[in-house]
Amino acid sequence: xxxxxxxxxxxxxxxxxxxxxxxxxxxxxxxxxxxxxxxxxxxxxxxxxxxxxxxxxxxxxxxxxxxxxxxxxxxxxxxxxxxxx
Numbered sequence: 001x002x003x004x005x006x007x008x009x010x011x012x013x014x015x016x017x018x019x020x021x022x023x024x025x026x027x028x029x030x031x032x033x034x035x036x037x038x039x040x041x042x043x044x045x046x047x048x049x050x051x052x053x054x055x056x057x058x059x060x061x062x063x064x065x066x067x068x069x070x071x072x073x074x075x076x077x078x079x080x081x082x083x084x085x
Contacts, residue, residue, distance in 0.1 A: 003068075007075055010084040011064060016053045019067070022081040023049070026073075047072070 003011070020039070028041040028049070039051045049070045052063070059067065078084045 003075065007078070007084055008061075011068075011078075012061065013058060014064075014083060015056055015058055016051055017055065018083065019059075020051060020053070022078075022083050023051075023071070025081055026077070 023041050028043045031040045034040050039053045042048050
């Protein structure tokens with residue numbers, strides 16, 4: 001999914017903590033057997049996404065794009081979750 005430049009300028013500064021908070025707000029839950037730097041979250045539809053968790057670190061553009069593709073959020077959903085304005 002391609003996002004506009006203004007959306008990317010807001011998303012590129014989001015940390016793993018920001019993405020995880022939005023996932024939880026959106027109903028995703030952490031799988032109980034996760035250990036280490038990769039945290040796997042699952043939604044009610046059974047979809048899974050792995051977050052490379054390093055506190056206060058941002059994601060590179062390719063990793064962030066892949067992560068957002070796996071999650072499937074639209075710009076409207078990201079606004080509702082307060083990831084973007």
